[in-house]
Amino acid sequence: MLFRSPIHIQAPSFTLVLACGLAATALATEAPAAAPANEWTFGIQLEPMYVKMYGYEPDVLDVYSLDGPGGEENPDSTTDLDFDGGAAVRGEVNARRGEWGLGATGFWFDSDGSASDEGTESRYPNDDTYFVDPSGFAIWTIDTSCCGNERFDFTADAEMQVWSLDLYAFWSPYSTESTDVRLLFGAQLGGLDTDYDSTLTRLTNSGFGNHVDFSSRAKMDILAGPMIGVTAEHQLGRFRFEGLLTQSVLFGKADLRSVASDRHISDFMVTVDHVQQTFDWDRTAVIPVTDIRLKAMFDVTQNLSIGIGFFSSMWWNADTPPNLWPRDYTDGFESALLVPEKVENLHGKKRDNLFFIGGLGAVEFRF
Numbered sequence: 001m002l003f004r005s006p007i008h009i010q011a012p013s014f015t016l017v018l019a020c021g022l023a024a025t026a027l028a029t030e031a032p033a034a035a036p037a038n039e040w041t042f043g044i045q046l047e048p049m050y051v052k053m054y055g056y057e058p059d060v061l062d063v064y065s066l067d068g069p070g071g072e073e074n075p076d077s078t079t080d081l082d083f084d085g086g087a088a089v090r091g092e093v094n095a096r097r098g099e100w101g102l103g104a105t106g107f108w109f110d111s112d113g114s115a116s117d118e119g120t121e122s123r124y125p126n127d128d129t130y131f132v133d134p135s136g137f138a139i140w141t142i143d144t145s146c147c148g149n150e151r152f153d154f155t156a157d158a159e160m161q162v163w164s165l166d167l168y169a170f171w172s173p174y175s176t177e178s179t180d181v182r183l184l185f186g187a188q189l190g191g192l193d194t195d196y197d198s199t200l201t202r203l204t205n206s207g208f209g210n211h212v213d214f215s216s217r218a219k220m221d222i223l224a225g226p227m228i229g230v231t232a233e234h235q236l237g238r239f240r241f242e243g244l245l246t247q248s249v250l251f252g253k254a255d256l257r258s259v260a261s262d263r264h265i266s267d268f269m270v271t272v273d274h275v276q277q278t279f280d281w282d283r284t285a286v287i288p289v290t291d292i293r294l295k296a297m298f299d300v301t302q303n304l305s306i307g308i309g310f311f312s313s314m315w316w317n318a319d320t321p322p323n324l325w326p327r328d329y330t331d332g333f334e335s336a337l338l339v340p341e342k343v344e345n346l347h348g349k350k351r352d353n354l355f356f357i358g359g360l361g362a363v364e365f366r367f
Contacts, residue, residue, distance in 0.1 A: 038097065044365045045092040049311055051109050051358030052085030053160060056320055060115050060156050060198065081158055081196075083113035088358065090311065099175070103184075105166040107291075107313060109356055113158035115198075118151070156198035158321075162356065164190040164289065164313070166227055166246065178236070184229035188248040188289065192220045192354075196321040203265075213261040216321035218350075220285050223252035229291075240305065244293040254285040254319040279322075288316040295362055305364040315354040322350045 061079040086109070094103035168186025175181070196216045203209035229246030261276040295309030 040095055040097045042367055043092075043094045043096075045362060047090040047092075047309075047311075047360045047362045049088040049090060049109075049358045049360040050085060051088040051111075051311070051356050053083050053109075053111050054355040054357065056083070056160070056194070056352045056354055057081055058320075061117050061154050061200075063117070077117065079115050079117045079154070081113045081115045081156060083111045083158070083160065085358070086111055088356075090360065094170075096170075099172045101170050101172075101182075103166075103168055103170060105168075106164070108163045110159070110161045113156075113160070115154075115156040117154045152200065152202040154198070154200045156196070158194065158196045160192075160194045162190070162192050162313075162315070162354075164188055164291075166248075168227060168229070170231075179232070179234050181232045182230070184227070184231060184246060186227050188225060188227040188246075188250060190223045190250050190287075190289065192218075192223070192287075192315065192318055194218045194321050201265075209265055211263040211265050214259070216258045217256065218319045218321050219255040219257075220252055220319060221255075223250035223285060223287065225250040238299045240297040240299065240307075242293075242295040242297065242309075244291070246291045248289045248291075250285070250287045250289055252285050253282050255282050256280070256319065256322050258322050283319075285319050287318050290314040290316070293360075295360070297362065297364065303366050305362075305366075307362045307364075309360045309362060311356075311358055311360050313356040315356075317351050318354050320350055320352045320354075 057080050059078055060081050063077045088107070088109035090105070090107045092103065092105045095101055166186060166188050168184045170182040170184045172180055172182045194217065196214075198214050200212040200214075201209065225248050227246055227248035229244065231242065231244040233240055233242040257278070257280050259276070259278045290313075292312045292314075293309060295307050297305045297307035299305045
């Protein structure tokens with residue numbers, strides 16, 4: 001009798017099963033392929049910021065005491081105009097196809113400044129003579145030598161608004177899977193408006209005195225000029241590090257205005273005499289602008305990233321509210337108002353370097 005050997009079916013080895021499982025998992029989780037070079041990709045970024053302005057902190061009030069009438073001046077105190085930090089916003093949109101693309105970036109910031117000081121007899125108990133001088137926006141000098149100790153109150157307020165809009169094309173001369181460098185070239189639009197108002201009131205012991213109002217403005221609603229720049233980014237896992245540097249030169253017209261008013265008043269604030277002068281003129285503004293931005297981003301998903309960073313916008317040689325005349329102009333308030341050409345010649349010297357510096361948060365959408 002013939003016996004047939006049983007047929008044995010060998011179970012698949014563990015190694016073979018593991019290999020097949022890993023292959024299937026890899027196929028199931030494979031990242032989508034990069035967009036073809038002939039397809040457009042788009043990005044939108046929003047960057048809320050906290051920004052503070054530096055560079056425009058003028059000395060708006062000096063107080064001196066005198067060693068008798070006509071004596072040596074002894075500085076007592078100085079008051080500077082201080083601007084607050086505050087919220088700002090920056091946004092960006094871009095579109096890319098292969099090595100080339102287009103983009104637009106906007107920035108806006110509004111800040112308020114203030115200063116104050118006051119003087120009473122108790123502040124200067126041993127000085128029969130002192131004077132106060134709003135020298136940063138020099139109105140005039142109040143000399144109290146004729147009337148003994150006096151009291152004064154000084155307040156000042158200012159507001160500054162700045163904005164910019166970059167419109168550009170870019171080209172990527174170097175790009176790998178992890179690193180991308182782009183050259184930017186285009187135009188920048190911008191605006192810078194600054195308003196200053198101050199009030200100085202002084203009263204003698206007999207109840208008479210002066211009430212001086214001074215306002216000054218530098219207004220540049222629309223500026224425009226060429227812009228170039230470079231931006232680079234490096235991908236490290238789900239983290240991405242970005243840097244941006246742009247340089248532009250803005251051209252336009254600066255509208256300048258100053259108004260000074262002096263009222264001689266009684267103790268009941270009744271005006272007994274009044275002198276006022278207004279100056280309006282304009283000049284060409286040429287302002288180089290340098291922008292720097294550094295960011296660290298984290299890719300939450302393929303289409304969403306969040307991050308933090310640093311931003312600085314530097315406006316060089318920018319027009320700011322003009323002085324009326326410098327502190328050493330001693331011909332008196334009324335005399336100076338009658339010589340407008342002397343005053344106007346001095347206005348042209350008021351320009352400052354402004355630095356808008358702050359931190360930012362960022363959210364980016366890609367599609």
